Amino acid sequence: MATNKRMEVRKANLIKAAEKVFAEKGFHQATISEIARQAGVSDATIYEYFPTKEELLFAIPLSMTLKGKEDLLLHLKIIRGAANKLRAIIYWYLDIYEKHPDYASVALLILKSNREFLKTDTYQVVREWARLFVDIVKEGIESGEFKVNTDPYLVRAAVLGTIEHNVISHLLLGRPKNLLSLVDPLTEIVVRGICQDDGFNGWRIKVAFEQPPEKLEQKLDKTVGRNKKKRK
Amino acid sequence: MATNKRMEVRKANLIKAAEKVFAEKGFHQATISEIARQAGVSDATIYEYFPTKEELLFAIPLSMTLKGKEDLLLHLKIIRGAANKLRAIIYWYLDIYEKHPDYASVALLILKSNREFLKTDTYQVVREWARLFVDIVKEGIESGEFKVNTDPYLVRAAVLGTIEHNVISHLLLGRPKNLLSLVDPLTEIVVRGICQDDGFNGWRIKVAFEQPPEKLEQKLDKTVGRNKKKRK
Amino acid sequence: MATNKRMEVRKANLIKAAEKVFAEKGFHQATISEIARQAGVSDATIYEYFPTKEELLFAIPLSMTLKGKEDLLLHLKIIRGAANKLRAIIYWYLDIYEKHPDYASVALLILKSNREFLKTDTYQVVREWARLFVDIVKEGIESGEFKVNTDPYLVRAAVLGTIEHNVISHLLLGRPKNLLSLVDPLTEIVVRGICQDDGFNGWRIKVAFEQPPEKLEQKLDKTVGRNKKKRK
Amino acid sequence: MATNKRMEVRKANLIKAAEKVFAEKGFHQATISEIARQAGVSDATIYEYFPTKEELLFAIPLSMTLKGKEDLLLHLKIIRGAANKLRAIIYWYLDIYEKHPDYASVALLILKSNREFLKTDTYQVVREWARLFVDIVKEGIESGEFKVNTDPYLVRAAVLGTIEHNVISHLLLGRPKNLLSLVDPLTEIVVRGICQDDGFNGWRIKVAFEQPPEKLEQKLDKTVGRNKKKRK
DNA sequence: TATGAATGAGGTTTCATTCAT
DNA sequence: GATGAATGAAACCTCATTCAT
Structure with missing residues (x-):
C-alpha cells in the first residue's frame, strides 16, 4: 500500500x-x-x-475533470437561478484555464482536435459535464427564466465556444490579458440573449411618434427606464 | 503562359x-x-x-481566405444595419464550413492550434478579417443598434467561438447535423445579447391581464408577433 | 561550325x-x-x-592539364640541367595553383581522392606528366648531377607531395600566404637532398685556420663559392 | 562500470x-x-x-591520434639528434599507415579534404603534433645540425607531404608496395637537404684526378667521410 | 538547342517502444 | 520497480537525371 x-x-x-x-x-x-x-x-x-504516449496525454485531463466536476457541482447546488448557475460555470471555466495555462493548452490545443480522445473514458466524463450544462439551461427554460424556444445545445456551444476562443487567444496571443474579467460581460450577453424579454405577459402596445425628437427620446429612455434587465 | x-x-x-x-x-x-x-x-x-510539408499545410487556407473575404465584403456592402451584417457573417462562415468540411477540419482542428501558423502571411489576412468584424460591432454601437458598453472583441469571440465549437462538434460528432440551421438562433442570441432593448423609440404602454389564458396567449403571440416567449 | x-x-x-x-x-x-x-x-x-555530374567534374582538369603540359614542355626544353628543370617544374606548379585557387581546390581536394578519376583519360595525361618528371630525375642521375642511388619516384613524390601539402594548407588555412615564395627553398632542399655532394670526384683536402675571421670567411664563401649548387 | x-x-x-x-x-x-x-x-x-554521420567520421582518427602521439613522444624522448628524431617520425607515420590502410584511407582521402574537420577537437590534436614537428626542426637548427635558414614549416610540409603522397599512391595504385622501405631514402633526402654543409670554415682545396676510378671513389667516400654531419 | 517540369531512388535521422538486468 | 541500451519503422526531403516541347 x-x-x-x-x-x-x-x-x-x-x-x-x-x-x-x-x-x-x-x-x-x-x-x-x-x-x-x-x-x-x-x-x-x-x-x-x-502504455503509450497517447495514453499519457489522455491521462492529463482526468484528475482535473473529475475533481473539477465535484467542486463545481457543489457550487451549483448552492446557487439559485439558471442564469446565476451559468455565471458560475463561466467563472469556473475561466478561472481554471487562467490558473492552469498548461492544462488549458493541452485541453484546448491538443485534446480538442484529437479524434481518439473522443473514445476515451475521460471524455465520457466531459460528456456528462456537457449534459449538466444542458440541464441547467433546460431548467432555466422551465423556470421561465429563459425563452421557451432557447436551444440548450446552442447555448452550451455559445458559452463554451466563447470561453475556448478567448482562452486560446489568451494562450497564443496574450489577449485578453485577464480571463476572469470576461465573466460578467459574457454572462450578460448570453443571459440577455436567451432570457425572457421581461417576464411581462400582457399586451404590449406601442405608440409611435411621427418624428420623435432625438433629445427628447433620450431623456425618455432614462426617465421611463429601458428594461435592460429582467425581473424575477 | x-x-x-x-x-x-x-x-x-x-x-x-x-x-x-x-x-x-x-x-x-x-x-x-x-x-x-x-x-x-x-x-x-x-x-x-x-518547400515543406508545413508550407503545404499553410497554403490551404490562402485561397479560401482571400476569395472568401472579397465575397463577404461585397455582401456586407449591400447590407444595412450591424445586426444584419452580423447575421451575414455568421451565415457566411457556417455556409463555408458546411460546404467544405475538409477545409473546416484543416482550419479548425489543425491550423487553429498551430503556433507557426500565426507567423504566416495567410494569418495576417485572417487578422484583417477580425478587424473588420470588430469594426462592424463598433459601427453598431455608434449607430445605437448595440449597447454602448458592448465589448466588440468579446462579441467577435462569442460569434466565432460559437461557430467554431459547433463546426468542430459537427465534424467530430455529427451534431448538429445542419450548420446553417444555426444561423438564426445564433444571430438572435448574440444580437439580443448586445442590442439596445429593441431600438423602438416611442412610448411603451403595458396592459396586463389578470390571468391571461394560456391558449389565448399563444395565439396572440403568433398573431401579434413580437415576444416569442411564454410563461410557465 | x-x-x-x-x-x-x-x-x-x-x-x-x-x-x-x-x-x-x-x-x-x-x-x-x-x-x-x-x-x-x-x-x-x-x-x-x-553525361553525368562526375563527368563534368572530370572535365575540369583536362584543358589545364593539356595546355599546362605544352607550356611546361616548352620551358623545359630551353632549360639545361636536371636541377634547373626541377625548379622550373616546382615553379610551374606553384604558379598555377596560386593563380587558380579554384582549380587547385578541385584538383587537390576533390580529384586527388577520387578513385574513379584514375580511370579517366585525363588522368592518363597526368600519368605522362609523372613519367616526364621521373625522366628528368633520371637524366640528372645519368648526368652525374644527382646521386646514383637516387630514387626518382621518391623524388617525384617528395616534390609533388610537398607542393600539394603546401597548396592544401594554403587553401584551407591560408598558410603559407604566398606559394611562389616556396620555389627556391623547396628546390634547394630537394636538390641538396639528392645532388652529388658537389659532383667533385677527387680528393678533398681541408686546411683549417686557427681562427678564421668571420668576415673574411663570408667573403670567401661568396668568392670561392660554397658548393651550395651544382655545376654542370 | x-x-x-x-x-x-x-x-x-x-x-x-x-x-x-x-x-x-x-x-x-x-x-x-x-x-x-x-x-x-x-x-x-x-x-x-x-549524433551524425559526420561525427562518426570525425571520431575515427581520435584514438589513433591520441595514442599515437603518446607512443611517438615516448620514442622521441630516447632519441638524440634532430635528424634521428625526424627519421623516427617518418618511420612512425609510414608504419602506422602501412599497418592500418583503412585508417590511412580515411585520414588521407576523406578527412584531409574535409573543411569541417578543421573545426574538430581531434584536429586540434593534429595541430599540436604539427607544432611538435616544427619544434624538432627548430631544435636541429639551434643545435647546428640543420642550416640556419631552414624553414621548419617547409620541412614539415616536405616530410608530411611526401609521406602522404606516397601513402595515397600506395593505397590507390599499389605503388610503392612497401611503405617502410621509404623511411631511409626519405630521411636522407630531407636531412641532406637541410643539414649544415659541415660547418667547416677553412679553405677547401680540391685535387682532381684525371679519371677517378669509380670503385676507388666509393671507398674514399666512406674512408674520408662525407660531411654528412657537422661539428660544433 | 535549351529547358521547364517531373520523378525515382535513397539516405539520414527521429522516436516510441521493448526488454534484459 | 527502474532503467540503460537497443531497435524497428518510417518519414521527410534532396538531387541527379530524364523527356516532351
Missing part, C-alpha cells in the same frame, strides 16, 4: 511533467525523453505507468 | 489533395506520400511546389 | 562554373542546380554537354 | 566498422546502414553513440 501510494504520487508527477511539455511543444513535438527528463525519470519508467 | 496555367492548376490540385488527406488523418499522421498519391503525382513533385 | 564554336565556348563556361562551385562546396555538396545557376543556364542544359 | 565498458567496446567497434566502410566507399558513398550491418547493430544504434 505504501508502494501504491508512492506510485500514485509518481504517476501524478509524470502527468504534471507531461502536461508541461505537451503544453510547450504540442503532442508530436514533445518527446517521451523530454517528459522523462522533466519528471526526473528514465524513458522506460514512463512505460511502467502508461 | 500555358505552362504557368498548368502549374497553377496543379498547385491547386495539390492543395486540394493535401486538404483532403490532412482533414482525414491530421497533420502528423498524414504523409507526403499519401498526399502525392491522392494528387496523382510523385512525392518529389510536391516539393517542386511547396 | 559556328554552332560548334558556340558550344565549345559554352562548354568551357560550364566547366568554369563547375570549377567554382565544386571548389566552394566540394563535389557532393555542390548541386547541378547551383552550377547551372552559376553558368546562367538550366540544369538540363548541363546534361547536353556532360 | 560493466555497462560503461560494454559501451566503450561497442563504440570502438562502431568506429572500426565505420573506418572500414568509409575507407572502401568514401564518405558519401558509404551509408549508415552498411556501417551498421558491418558492426552488427541497427542503424538507430549508431545514433545512440554518434
